Amino acid sequence: MAAMTGPLAFGLVAAFGVAIGSFLNVCVYRLPRGESIVSPPSRCPSCGQGLRWFDNVPVWSWIRLGGRCRTCRATISPVYPFVEAVTGTLFLLQYWQLGWQPLLGIRLLFVAAMIVLFVIDLQHRILPDVITLPGIVIGLAASMFLEPGWQAALSESPPGEVLWAVGEAYFRVRGEEGMGVGDVKMLAMIGAFLGWQLTLVTLLFASLTGSAVGVGMVMFDRRHMKYQLPLGSFLAAGAVVAAHFGQSLIAWYVGLFS
Ligand SMILES: [Zn+2]
Structure with missing residues (x-):
């Protein structure tokens, strides 16, 4: 349990949670539509333009692009960054409670x-x-x-x-x-x-x-x-x-x- 503690461990768990949150967004969007959650890579639901890797940074990309698609300027739902932020927060809370086990x-x-x-x-x-x-x-x-x-x-x-x-x-x-x-x-x-x-x-x-x-x-x-x-x-x-x-x-x- 003393393997890794302190700010570094909390930072890693939060970053991991936010990244998983990004994947959960893919599940949330595609599962009800019967689409594969593995392929194709993420694209804009409005214009179909694929996301470039630097548009795929959780939470930050949404804020930087003002909640709009870079290509077609369609509004991107705030649910996406919300899911990412919530996942990061809940992962942190679980780690805080349980530690490494x-x-x-x-x-x-x-x-x-x-x-x-x-x-x-x-x-x-x-x-x-x-x-x-x-x-x-x-x-x-x-x-x-x-x-x-x-x-x-x-x-x-x-x-x-x-x-x-x-x-x-x-x-x-x-x-x-x-x-x-x-x-x-x-x-x-x-x-x-x-x-x-x-x-x-x-x-x-x-x-x-x-x-x-x-x-x-x-x-x-x-x-x-x-x-x-x-x-x-x-x-x-x-x-x-x-x-x-x-x-x-x-x-x-x-x-x-x-
Ligand atoms: Zn678009």
């Missing part, structure tokens, strides 16, 4: 998947199987050897049904169609990586923030009654919060009753 690699992978699901659900209201299904398998495999341990990951099933029923009841009361199949697969993935306790924290967070945003939007404009909230985005945010603060929240909650 095998679990760090697994958690970075998990956080990256949550960022992709957050944006795709927000933009398209889908949670692609190509992320959630391998996510369940990888999460279970990792949990055999690392935190939270295989018992917690597998015992996800009985409380998992309870979680699902709570969420289902909650979202039906709101007058929505309830949780979709994609949301359930995503919850299973979160359970596989984090164990059922942190999945409960995730669901609690998603319900609270989801209802706050939903009520806020209706108060702002009644036409938003029909707006379909991206539950997957709230779950993704909740899962990242749970991975980072969940254990201290649980300890605090248990402490209240002992």
Whole structure:
């Protein structure tokens, strides 16, 4: 753990996170469109002009070009630099919490998947199987050897049904169609990586923030009654919060009753 610490390690982790964020943008854009995430190289969605390497520097390129394509001047969504900056920040937080250990690699992978699901659900209201299904398998495999341990990951099933029923009841009361199949697969993935306790924290967070945003939007404009909230985005945010603060929240909650 003392292998590399201090500002240099933090700088490297942040730079790595921002670079991965750049790749996550490719996933966010191409996965819902059924395109390959490996080829062709990045190009402007508007004019198809390929990006030159110096236009491909995360965050900085977007700021320097004023959020526009160099060739056709089409606006480039601020979501791109946002995803890069958020990935860098969340990678830093995970490293700060865990230090160098095998679990760090697994958690970075998990956080990256949550960022992709957050944006795709927000933009398209889908949670692609190509992320959630391998996510369940990888999460279970990792949990055999690392935190939270295989018992917690597998015992996800009985409380998992309870979680699902709570969420289902909650979202039906709101007058929505309830949780979709994609949301359930995503919850299973979160359970596989984090164990059922942190999945409960995730669901609690998603319900609270989801209802706050939903009520806020209706108060702002009644036409938003029909707006379909991206539950997957709230779950993704909740899962990242749970991975980072969940254990201290649980300890605090248990402490209240002992
Ligand atoms: Zn262009």
